[in-house]
Amino acid sequence: MVHVPIVNEKNMAFFNRALELNTIKSSLASTQAELVIVYGRRGSGKSELLIQAIMDHRALYYQATTELLPQQLADLTSQEPHA
Numbered sequence: 001m002v003h004v005p006i007v008n009e010k011n012m013a014f015f016n017r018a019l020e021l022n023t024i025k026s027s028l029a030s031t032q033a034e035l036v037i038v039y040g041r042r043g044s045g046k047s048e049l050l051i052q053a054i055m056d057h058r059a060l061y062y063q064a065t066t067e068l069l070p071q072q073l074a075d076l077t078s079q080e081p082h083a
Helices: 018-029 046-054 069-077
Strands: none
């Protein structure tokens, strides 16, 4: 197996995710509504995988939190950029 790194904006290498990226990108390119769920161990690169996949697309990226529903809705509808 060849390990080809993808370098992100933070100059961090992103390895062995071509299959996952292609799967997500094909869902983004679909003419039908698609739901993509990414799961895995903490720190395995799930968030960065999604960020890489939507980089060239108009997309909504929402990361669920343990906040109460009213706070999540306020965060989602806020005009302020979140860190």
